[in-house]
Amino acid sequence: MKQFLFLLIPALFLLSCKKDNTLPRTETTTSGSKWGIRVGSSAADVYTQLQASAKLNNFEDVDVIGQKLTFSKPEEVQQRLKFYSMLNVQKDADGASIVYNESNVINITGAIPKTLNKWPETAADEIAVRQNEPVDNIYKKLLAIYKLPAYADYTITLAYKSLTKGFDPDMGNYNEWSFYIFKDVKPGLSGRNYVRLIFSSGKLKQIITEYNEFEVYNTNQ
Structure with missing residues (x-):
């Protein structure tokens, strides 16, 4: 009986140490x-x-x-644009995705999707967000776009929380x-x-x- 117990203990030890591969x-x-x-x-x-x-x-x-990242007015994102790398401006099936790094706009994609030189495409250059636009210009361009009646009720969604960007204090909520x-x-x-x-x-x-x-x-x- 003792011999059986001695044999059983090492067996149990091996089973307990066996890696769970499930x-x-x-x-x-x-x-x-x-x-x-x-x-x-x-x-x-x-x-x-x-x-x-x-x-x-x-x-x-x-x-x-669960973070709230969709807004109705440019003023709501003014202090937070710098923490993200993309914003989506949209109403129903129309809109654009604007991707930017620390210095400038690097890509604008329309709703189709297709690459755009600027958005809105029909807006004057002094109003539209353009490829290679300095990041510091994005907010004032959004203000100008939202003064156009056709775009006043578009939503703005911040996206892609890149870790190369700074900490958004709202994350702590x-x-x-x-x-x-x-x-x-x-x-x-x-x-x-x-x-x-x-x-x-x-x-x-x-x-x-x-x-x-x-x-x-x-x-x-």
Whole structure:
């Protein structure tokens, strides 16, 4: 009987140490840090940590779950344009997506979609947002566009929270942020980490990482 128990204990030990390969699998971090992000940090500090993590883990943006990013007037986005990299101006099926970096407009896409030299296409150059427009001009151009009766009731949506841009203080009003980290497992297989940051009372309380794997096909062959 003793011999049987001695044999059983190592077997149980091996089973308990065996790695769980079930996918997807979820890990919840409630203390310390994960992905370079420390539990207990303020929203502003988490954003700074995210910027550093993005460089190490090769991701570019973060989503703020439930954040209000659609507005009816240019005045509502004046102080926030600098924190984002794209704005969508839209009414029903008409509108445009305007992509910009730290210095100028780099792309304008119409609703069809097609690349535009300016938007609105029929507006004078001193009113329309143009390709290569300095970023500092976007707000005053929006003010001019919204004075045109045809565009007065278009909505403005801020999009793409690039981590190369600064922290938007409004992010601190929301309790969940998320982002993705992709890692190559082996040729033809990619690992995806979906990371959720859960806040409470202005501090990061949990980091929830869901990991899964997917086959990747080379479409160039």
